[in-house]
Amino acid sequence: MTFKEYHFKSYINEALNSINFVNPTKVQEIVIPEAISGTSLMVESATGSGKTHAFLLPILENLDEDNKSVQAIILSPTRELAMQLYNVCVELTKHSKKEITVARAIGGVDRESEIKKYEKSQPQIVIGTIGRIVDLAIKTNVLKIHLANTVVIDEADMIFEEKELIEVDKIMGKIQGKPQFLIFSATIPKGLRHFLRKYLENVKTITIKEDNLTTKNIEHYMLQCKAKNKEDVLINLLEIINPFLALIFVNSKEKVDELAMKLAEAGYRVGNLHGALEDRIRKQTIKRIENLEYQYVVASDIAARGIDIQGVSHVINFDLPNDVEFYIHRTGRTARYNKTGYAYSLYAYQDDEYVKMLQSKGLKPTFVKIQNGEIVPAKFYQKKEPSFAKKIEEEVHNKTKMPKKVKPGYKKKRLEEINKKIKKAKKEHINEIYRKKAQKERRTK
Template sequence: MGFKDFINKSLQEIKFLNATPVQEKVIPLVRKGQDLIVQSQTGSGKTHAYLLPIFDKLEHSENNQVLITSPSRELAYQIYDDTEEIAKNDNISVSNYVGGTDKKRQEQKLENSQPEIAIGTPGRLLDLIKSNHLKVNETKVLVIDEADMTLDMGFLDDVNQIASAMSEDLQILVFSATIPEKLQPFLKKYLTQPKFVVIDNPNVVSENVENWLISSRGQNKHEMIYQILTTGQPFLSLIFANTKNEVDDIYDFLIHKGLKVARIHGGLTPRERKRTMKRIENMEFQFVVATDLAARGIDITGVSHVINAEIPDDLEFFIHRSGRTGRNNLSGIAITLYNPSEEEKITVLEKMGVKFKPKEIKKEGIVDTYERNRRQQRTASNEKLSTTMRGLVKKQKTKRKPGYKKKIKNAISEEKRKNKKIEARQQQRALRKKRKNENSY
């Protein structure tokens, strides 16, 4: 793509040689100075799609040139690390500003010098802009990463105020997995004739990911999770729960069972979260329990298994969770535990394109089991009575001597019972045959 030498050197050092589809489409447009709205799934390479052309156009200056907003601290740290990997070969100054860090110290540094690239969470960036410590009047590019998550977490007003403090000839790049309707007023207000780039994802979940579905049937989910984690050899497992309390409960249970486990959720201090993320990156943990904070944007390398202890209320997060594994052309397994009350959610996910494989936990491991709707199928097949039985059913409707109807009912019940036994034997044979041909876990 004809990048500057220092960019090519950086890309070689991180062994990043081939562009992804989003990068192929976006990089030329950013170079032209075009405002962009880019819709692409998590893990598609959005970060480098804007970083590389920004670096290519960047000219050294004592003023801030680029501002990048992130809805979460973890994602801001990740963007900062990616940016530093490229910036180091040309001595470009990069700073990260997130909540929970020492604001006074950041203000003192900004009084002496401005970073050429500033990254951070909307609240902290806005505080520094309002206090006139971070000067953005000459900023050339504003990047809004994970815009839909920024909206969901209530930070869009902060981003609105940040954009309003900048010059009118600003280039704005918006990246998001989805483009909600509530985002439209902001886009219309600030973007000038934006180019809309959509990277189609024909598979809602990567083809490299197998989705296993396990019914809890009233069992203790914590015990089930422990059985899953200790059956086979997962390289790195991410366990997702919907609330901080449930994450803590699963974490405490697994710790009590003797496993070395990390946890990530918004209730931890920024220092704790940063330290935990570093330890996970250093492969100190095999198991990580998290809320959906970790499902968006954060790239934890080497996740072989994802376990959904609960199905999220926002089913988009299910897709983001599954997207944590099966990356970089590696295979992965996403295991979902569900209660009978969650049947409707499973049905919606199937309509979205998620293909589940029904499984159950046995002493020998995780094995194939029946389809969820087997009862309806069985009922339908049982109703296909023989010609003799259909004749008896018709006769049942006419008036007969006492005991005749009872005789017919017994005959029908007996035939249904035989049909059930035949069907059960056939299913067992099919399962045994399938288990011989596959590794269970």
């Protein structure tokens, strides 16, 4: 299928030709006809699958260029993501012969000048962060969103704090009638799904399932290490792989700063991204990443989800994410546009259950270790299951309580009691085995 088969407005086709878009992605192919028809949708699709154009193209196709009021609102969890959406939208509209006004409502922009701008005229499409749109549309009431016919929530699973949900509630409550809602995310958690259904009476859910847990062009490696020597293993890995651009993920902003500092001290060109960075420093860091001044970027999940970093060849999970879904988000940062990407996850034997969970969801990683300066195959590094006898001993020890007052010679008596219970439990276990064996033999006769 090609984009021409949708019979878009001529300027949209020109815009798609100018960026060499010929064939829609899977999510675009399914979503675009539904969205153009006005259906409210809740769409789950992996990072990098083409969600942005899946909602922007229908919005532009349905837009009334002669109507100079707000017709579409696109809510974004971060200002960086809002800016990216704004830039993509402007790129698509620049071929239109009729003027299409697209506004960005984000923090970091002079508020007073924004208020004056909206007092003079209204944009047809507004793209912004939740907080700034609440400020402009509700607190100051200069952005008139009440007649909007389409509301998009992008990266919905990043909107999880109670304050943000309350603000989304305010925005939705401001809109009159029954607008079309388009909810897009890599995953939509149950809690958020229940919240959204308050507004989505006749919503259609679309889930785009990949053949595997993550993009097929990603090679997944589980790199064996011990918890105490993770930093040494990481540096050894970096010496071997020499990536074009690597994202290194950790689970806290404190660890972001700590690890970035250690890598910088070791001579690596490294930047850091986390939610607590000052806006000025964050913008500078993003600019330096775009200019390829860094070979490595140490990041937290939320900070990295807010921006689209181009050219990521490797993703390294220094810390395994707490949620399996974040493994999808992280590794989806590489292998964009059908390129091959590499995902390395450092794991110790304490992480074996987590790795098994990834495997149960379809991930087939290659287990490796670093030996003599090379990455070599390794066996799955996991905890040994205790023997049945050991399990019985632990269970009896745990169930045999210590009295509040201990009499002389108690330890010896307690040990004797425990040993008797262990022998009894083992004997019962053996008898049970023989009982089941006898039953089986009787059934086969």
